[in-house]
Amino acid sequence: MAQADEIIHQQTRLKIMATLRAIPQGEWIEFARLKAILQATDGNLGSHIATLESAGYIAVNKDFVGKKPRTRVALTRNGRKAFAQHIEFLRTILEVAEARHDDQEGTS
Amino acid sequence: MVFAMVLSPQDAAGALRDIEAAQARSAQLHGYARSSPQLLLWGVLWVIGYGLQDLLPAHAGAIWGAIVPVGLIAGFAALRGAGHEVGWRYGAVVVTLLAFFAAAFFVLWPVSPRQQAALIPLGVAAAYVIIGIWRGPRYVTTGIAVAALTLAGFVLLRQHFFLWMAGVGGAALILAGIWLRRA
Numbered sequence: 001m002a003q004a005d006e007i008i009h010q011q012t013r014l015k016i017m018a019t020l021r022a023i024p025q026g027e028w029i030e031f032a033r034l035k036a037i038l039q040a041t042d043g044n045l046g047s048h049i050a051t052l053e054s055a056g057y058i059a060v061n062k063d064f065v066g067k068k069p070r071t072r073v074a075l076t077r078n079g080r081k082a083f084a085q086h087i088e089f090l091r092t093i094l095e096v097a098e099a100r101h102d103d104q105e106g107t108s
Numbered sequence: 109m110v111f112a113m114v115l116s117p118q119d120a121a122g123a124l125r126d127i128e129a130a131q132a133r134s135a136q137l138h139g140y141a142r143s144s145p146q147l148l149l150w151g152v153l154w155v156i157g158y159g160l161q162d163l164l165p166a167h168a169g170a171i172w173g174a175i176v177p178v179g180l181i182a183g184f185a186a187l188r189g190a191g192h193e194v195g196w197r198y199g200a201v202v203v204t205l206l207a208f209f210a211a212a213f214f215v216l217w218p219v220s221p222r223q224q225a226a227l228i229p230l231g232v233a234a235a236y237v238i239i240g241i242w243r244g245p246r247y248v249t250t251g252i253a254v255a256a257l258t259l260a261g262f263v264l265l266r267q268h269f270f271l272w273m274a275g276v277g278g279a280a281l282i283l284a285g286i287w288l289r290r291a
Binding site for chain 1: 115120126127128130131133135137138191192
């Protein structure tokens with residue numbers, strides 16, 4: 001059975017991972033756009049990104065476009081895999097609950 | 109990091125709903141960001157192309173024969189420059205559209221320059237509406253606006269249709285590009 005990933009499950013980090021998962025593999029999303037999508041503050045988003053980066057789930061790239069600094073993030077291969085496993089874990093919980101519910105209805 | 113985490117089915121269902129909503133929003137906004145430069149580019153090219161066609165109607169073939177390849181190459185470069193993956197689908201979409209319009213003109217021939225100039229934007233508008241049905245309401249609005257403006261110019265401004273398409277059609281695409289970028 002798949003297991004829960006407590007790093008991913010935190011609500012903001014879950015949304016960060018889901019947002020990044022929806023972008024084609026190999027593409028990056030800018031920090032500012034991610035912030036707008038999640039409606040998060042700089043500090044809050046930055047700290048969750050740091051947590052996910054230190055877990056190896058996302059990669060952060062900082063560069064310049066002209067003279068303007070740019071921060072972009074993307075899911076890593078490990079992040080993609082861990083996120084898929086976490087989703088599987090969540091689905092399993094629902095399936096087990098449904099099976100129990102069906103059993104209870106069958107015996108009553 | 110993996111923990112022995114206890115979650116209720118309600119928590120799990122809530123998390124899955126959050127994931128689905130975040131993915132849908134992300135995919136939609138990513139699509140808008142990807143399409144925006146294309147609309148801006150083609151808006152400018154419509155202004156140039158239809159403007160020149162109004163001035164030099166006898167040279168419409170040469171004008172669009174130059175503008176369409178420039179637009180396709182610049183569109184490809186814009187996608188690559190923004191870091192988007194551009195696979196075989198870009199080429200497939202271009203070939204499909206060109207084949208569709210070639211087939212449509214063949215079936216409908218003879219087609220006047222004015223009809224040609226209306227049919228292509230109407231086809232593009234229909235494509236945007238179809239894309240929007242799956243990918244986001246802003247595409248639908250863009251498609252409907254382009255179609256409505258094209259038809260309005262075709263019916264009401266017979267003598268100045270190319271100028272109308274240059275000014276109003278091109279401006280509509282540019283505004284739509286800005287609107288998608290700001291989503």
